[in-house]
Amino acid sequence: MSVPVPGESAGVNVSGDRPIGAESIQVALSGDHAQVTVLPEQAAHWARTVEVPTGAGFLPESASGVFVGREEELTSLRRMLTGEGAAAVVQPQRTSARAISGLGGVGKSALALHYAHRYRDSYTLVWWVSAESPETIVSGLGRITEQLCPQWARGCGPEERAAWAIAWLQAHPGWLLVFDNVEDPSHLRPYLGTLSGGHHLATSRRATGWHALAPVMPLGTLPPDEATGLLCSLAFPGQTATAEQRQAARQLAEDLGCLPLALEQAGAYAYRTGIDLDTYRRSLDLVLDDNRDAPSPERTIARIWDHTLTALTARDPLAVTLLHAMAWLAPDGIPRALLAPLAPHPLALANALGELHAYNMVAFTPDRQGVSVHRLVQTVLRNRAPQALGRTEAEQAVRRALPPDDSQPDDTFDWERLLPHVHALADTTPADATASAETADTYERAAQYLHRQGRDAHTINLREHTLAQRVEVLGDTHPDTLTSRNNLAGAYESAGHLGRAIPLYETTLAQRLEVLGDTHPHTLGSRNNLAYVYRAAGDLARALPLYETTLAQYVEVLGDTHPDTLNSRNNLAYAYRAAGDLEQAIPLYKTTLAQRLEVLGDVHPDTLNSRNNLAGAYRAAGDLEQAIALYETTLAQYLEVLGDTHPDTVSSRNNLAGAYQSAGDLRRAIPLFETTLAQRLEVLGDTHPDTLSSRNNLAGAYQSAGDLKRAIPLYETTLAQRLEVLGDTHPDTLNSRHSLAGAYRAAGDLKRAIPLYETTLAQHVEVLGETHPDTLNSRNNLAYAYQSAGDLKRAIPLYETTLAQHVEVLGETHPHTLTSRHNLAYTYRAAGDLKRAIPLYETTLAQYMEVLGETHPDTLNSRNNLAYAYQSAGDLERAIPLYETTLAQYVEVLGDTHPRTLISRKNLAYALESAKAVQQTDAATGALDSDSQSLFRTPE
Template sequence: MTTDPLPRETSIEASGHRSVAAGIIGTAITGDVIQLPTEVLNAARDVEAPPGTSNLAPDGLCLGREDELAWLRRALTGSRGTAITQAPTVHGLGGIGKSTLALHYAHRYRSDYVLIWWITADSPVRIEQSLAGLALRLFPAWAGKASEQERTAWAMAWLQWHPGWLLIFDNVEDPRDLAPYSGALNSGHHLATSRRATGWPRPTPTRALGTPPPDEAAKLLCAYAVDSTTPTARQLLDAHVLAAQLGYLPLALEQAGAYLLQNPTVSIDAYRRGLAAKLDKAADGIDAERTIARIWTQTFRTLIERNPLAVTVLCTLGWLAPDSIPLTLLDVPGTDPDDLAEALGTLSAYSMISIAPDGASVSVHRLVQAVLRHNATGRPPAGRREAEHALTRALQTSPKANAEAQREWDRLMPHLIALAVSSPPGNESDKARSLYITAAWHLDEQGHAMRAVPLYEAVLAWSEHFVGSSHPTTLGVQNKLAIAYRKAGDLAQAIPLCETVLSLRERILGDTHPDTLASRNELALSYQNAGDLERAILLFETALAQKERILGGTHVDSLTLRGNLATAYIELGDYTRAIPLMESVLAQPEQVLGETHPVMLTGRNNLSRAYLELGDYTRAIPLLESVLAQREQVLGETHPTTLTSRNNLATAYQDAGDLERAIPLMEAVLAQLEQDLADTHPDTLVTRNNLATAYLDAGDLERGIPLMEAVLAQCEQALGETHPQTLTARHNLATAYQKLKNHTQAICLFETALAQQEQVLGNTHHATLSSRDGLAMAYLSAGDFERAVPLYETVLAQYEQVLGDTHPRTLTCRHNLAAAYFGEDDLERAIPLFETALAQHKRIFGDAHPHTEVIRGLLNSARKAESDLME
């Protein structure tokens, strides 16, 4: 039974309706909250970095980049050397020299930093692995025995304690991956390189890196190619011509120079003439690929003659992830270790690979990989079978076997995913497919749906090719992929795939086959996530009736569907149907499922959500605390479902006015989601929206309003103008503007949100009522009592009918209507309504509650006004 978190809606006063982020977040969470022992945390504070600490490679040639280096220096130290939380970013084409520039900057200003740490940043996992390496460097006695996640947490703590460091995030694939670090680490400098020119958050300083000027490119080529500090005039002239032919691309210059240095009998001109005669084997690629393809062709022929094993190794590397490829993967049985070492040395000499300082792993440039894959021939393409065999040998033990096997699967997962992503049509072997399936299931169990998607896609391609698109095996894979898409927040892919699978299963297997019912449930969940509750509920009701008829009312599948239907009713605001349905799930005898079965835990979680919607905090909060404790015990501290429970509890604390406990919990959850999910993933947006409302409730408008504005813009872009989550974000921003006394903007947003909610959600949906309530308050705040009073009277009548006479939103609306009467000087209606509201608040919230005090003050003011009139 799964549910997805709902956006929260701010109330006009501190009390009021807020939707709760409830349900299982089926997403990849790698940035876990790790509880480190006190002595370990103290070490993060007390351990000092030895002078000159870094993991930098040796400085490379960086000619013709003085302007770019000066820009970097200004970007990093322009604020009198203070920390730069938005990393200045150098972006450009692969092979353009971004990493070389960053490395040269680090070496040039090395003495200005207490520590410089190079971070491979093409994925959240790689960033964490690099940070874990920092812990090993600074605190080896403890870190050598700690898990990678613990080492990462320690490194983050160390960076927070100590100022004056430089972090270089190299080859950032997604700018959003830096958010957890730019936000949390503000005691040093950040610098990033990326092929991405767009998508960087404001006010990130960015600089496009182009090719060096022709003269500098020629000098750079000579520096690589000529075994002399001063090239001859002829060499420099030939270098000019060759550099132009290579498009002045630094990587191409480096590789051509490496070839010439290794072959001193070949002149620059002879190399150029030979290069020009080559066929352009990557004609369909980007310009950089075409350039590298020509260089690679000539280098490859030389490698075949000198060291055939080097060619095999290089082709194998072409299909793996580009960074941190363990040498153990390349150690083929029967191969002499000395021969492998020689092959790697040859590849390094030709600049085809780089060997890590510890000699345990190698890396290959992504552009070289692109050319290797493009030019690979045969079936399977050259090197691919070797890469498959290498991973098969390394992953013979199931990840469930023991902790060591799980760590090995986690360590090699990037290479397995790279193999899946690069899978040529019809070339996948059964062994590779088996690895993909095991890896996908392993990631699913960990909650890492986003990372499982390419694995399922590769398995699906194999299945469609070999057994057909309508085979039960293919349909099963499609269903798994659809679930992964949904959990990853990609509903545009999930819904059509779910519809296709359901249609095929209905036709092939029949309307009541278990697989058909499972597909119907999955499609309903996808509709629900997309905000299409009408279709979701219809499907849930149909599937539930069929399940109960076939399997009985107490079967786990029936209970799961019953819980899913109940959560849809909650989202619809239909608590009269939701609560009894959820209570019927929880009423099952313990021997049916057990107290800590996921269905029971999720059921209690969602029942507490319904209690919150009804303002019953005394039952909701203890239930949420109990669910969180049980999930921490059963699933672990960092499981995505545990994370959801933590977020739900934070929301409940906020609803109850306990912001001191609510805000830190929300901030922790959001940091984890931002680290691993897309910045516009629905779960991330919901949590960011919840945190913004908490900031507003705490009176922190400086943080709350910009965050709300960002959430609305992201919702509009990612989900659409009329998605329920977008409507909630628009409502919340209107509330924020109102608190700033910006009545014009508030009224405009409320009117827009209300019109859209009436159209999309209906006249009495809780979100529609909330916006109508908000618009009335905006009128009231602007002194427009003529429009405020009739709107409040309408809203109060609807609240009393839908939510009941003592719901917090009803109570708030009642005293706001009294305030509107007071504003119109209608004391005859205002005072009795204030008296009713005060009595109800005292009974429900207590005599000292802030809301009770507010109403008491208004009532006293109204009575005084009445007394003044009588005098």
């Protein structure tokens, strides 16, 4: 069930402390799934209606402008993408993805570029995206928006631009996206899964990691004849090479390993200087040619390097300076403005870049306002340059390109153009580099921009380098160092690396206690952050005391109604709820809501969030009457304040539907779930994580209604989409696999259910650990599947293990522990072991009454099952009164026609018949068993 986390906040700010404010009900998405970006209604309309203007599209310039051979590869690539002949056109709603893999400099990008040019007329739009990182992908997609919808793009951020582009691509089939130089194939998963109706073409030096994404075309070096032709076309443009020239070209091509990049640079050098190819070949650095049978691209380029650098130095020394600086930056889209401080005046910069272009060392962007350098060129320069030549110039150029101060609004500075180069500086830091406070500040400012954009998971590398440099320059406990350590922990936590986040938060808190004292605002922030990550890891035993201490200190230092105090109270309430302590959670939620009403007003987002959280706590406590009333009020207010399709409104509608479902009111729940799914499909698209959650929730409602024919296909679709979009072990994917297994079990298809449950449990153990609550949940449900299959020998030990782990991790009376104890009792009864079953049922019922109250649905279920155990033991004198009490309470709490009420009525009737010595029928046993098993299901 998609009930959002009620208000606990996690983040990083410029002071280094995680904000403690409440989350809105809407969770958000970016390229790494950390943040959802939802388009305004007008922008969504434009995404559906804007058509491609004449000449739209984006393809980079080829360094040499020459392409020779590769006809077989082009034909094969076309056939792979279309599944048909070379004349095929892209069919609407047909999606195909292919990857070209090969070593650096082999011509992957050139092949993709030539394919795009050759078949450009077959596509509605052809777009080139540099794909070294999630950020460059987001930025590249966002440029589609800048071209097709400039009036809206100017006023929004990179995530919004990328979201609009995705929406446009979903609505307009027949396009080609080229993802160039993919460093990690998994970075493409969200886009290959989300975007249908076109072709995806990727280039990558990596040959592995593509099996679940796209077939791979390995690309080797050029055949000797084609390599010779390429070299001649570059060295002797516009003329026919003589036989002697062709022979010299062939020998040089063989010496260069037929590597296209090396051929391009050698040909450009020969043309530029007029040297003949034999002379060029004889003067190569043969010391580096000791293994011609296995040439590496780095060695091949290095062999021609000294010639090019010598020629460039003679013609324009500034060109060599720029080239060495560019070796430390991102390879694509280096703005002229970034390089300008390294030149004495614009004309000198233009001349130097012109020389580099003439030698095929750089390519100009289409608008000629930027340049690109081949990655292999950069690698050779960085590895061969003494004392990191050009590194200082690159750092200075990036630093001078930053906004003058942090107060400048993000929308007035083009951070997205600069970010790849900041990341590149961090990625290429030499092992023996001297720490620099200025460079650390550069990384920190870029990371803070990403944080403000909700992209904390993208900041890890920047924050790691910031912390390392500040430790070396400022010391281990300097305030800026502590801020860096806190922020790196937040980045790890945002990326799901809790094992790395927790020690950093612990260290930061200990150091702030020592340096700043116990009640300094930064110390309180650190304590809150550590509590947050403990709770996220399922370690409530450590989270709760920290939250309690933090709240007490906020009250003392800032007062009872300060926003930070209210946020802290909200977080503590959520931790109590997660621990199953609703007696403490609900009053705290009530207090927080009352204070927010007083301080912020009735319709402030934090107030609405508090009302939603309190409703969720009532629902968890089984008080569906109050929960539904609050959910209905909250939804009405969201509709009034934010409109019908705002993400918070849609989430509120989803939560109300879930409460109706819990109350057994499927007639109201299912239409709401259907409406929510339809709205998310329209606004977010078919494979957006929130859309997938809605589809899963609707499937769950259908299953609750007994409509497995509609539930199972929805579950299967959702699982397939999550596998494609999120990957095999993402928590949402595990949830989908778990839900589908439950539906198969409900349908009696244990042959499909049990393997799914087994796979899910193994993955939960691997991803979350042996005793994480979701792992325990998974183990419980696998035990139930074994039990359903009659395999009690495997079911009982699993239940016993699960109960022991719940007691250890969550405590003796946590609701999940009670459910686990109840399930073990049920299994003992199913095995005929009433001596162990009945005491467990009695203990569980007493604990349910104490923890959840007399009429909570779980208490009623427990009472019903104890009655059945008594009946199984022939003790009808104790069974019948329990059945009568349970039925009366079901009627009072859930109504006369709720499914559980109907089952309770049947159970009483069977017991009364048994008391009259009427033999219990098989149907009666089925009716009793149908309600007697408690399952956990991980809420979405």
